[in-house]
Amino acid sequence: MSDRVLEHRLSPAFPKVRMISESITNMVGFVVLGILFWLDFYFAWPTWAFWILIGLVLFNIVGTIYSLIEPFYFYQSWSYQFNEEYLQLCYGILRKEWVIVPMTKIQSVTTTQGPIMKTYHMRSIKVETMGSSHTIPALEEEVALSLRQTLAKYAKLKEVDEA
Known part of the structure; x- marks a missing residue:
């Protein structure tokens, strides 16, 4: 097939809707991580658990940055x-x-x-x-x-x- 773009596209509001949806998901992830950090502090979990939580926070930050960029490329690629x-x-x-x-x-x-x-x-x-x-x-x-x-x-x- 050729690289031509097909006739119809997604709604122009799609990137905004996708970013709102992803932001809500990321906020829920940060709230859950906050609760886990509180539980780590309150119950004095082993040190390795704290470092796993730090890794999860970094992973969530990278996911948040990706979710702010990806909707625009996704919208451009769809027809x-x-x-x-x-x-x-x-x-x-x-x-x-x-x-x-x-x-x-x-x-x-x-x-x-x-x-x-x-x-x-x-x-x-x-x-x-x-x-x-x-x-x-x-x-x-x-x-x-x-x-x-x-x-x-x-x-x-x-x-x-x-x-």
Whole structure:
């Protein structure tokens, strides 16, 4: 395949949403480490436990720095395209991956939305086939709902009412 960029991109708000999500995760990690340091002090754990905690703090700091940089590169690397025959995905920072999903193989198309994505009116789409599943991580809500309907129509999926 060529190195051309596919037609559609993720939501421009994706890096911000990803950074907020990662920041919350990192804060929880630092709170847990703070509690472990307090437990180390209170119960006078062996010295090696303190050094393990120091290593975990350094690891968490590196992870925090990475989580502030990675969303921008991730956003730049993601694109997708679809027509009546195929859904094409292209993503990857260090290793570019091209995925072509035939519409005839799609078994279900779902959208998901967490609380942070809901605040920014975004959804992710998950396309499942018999042997795999593929996710488009962040699209504007209207685009995601429209894409879900279009993919379902192209894949000839029937909507199931749960009563």
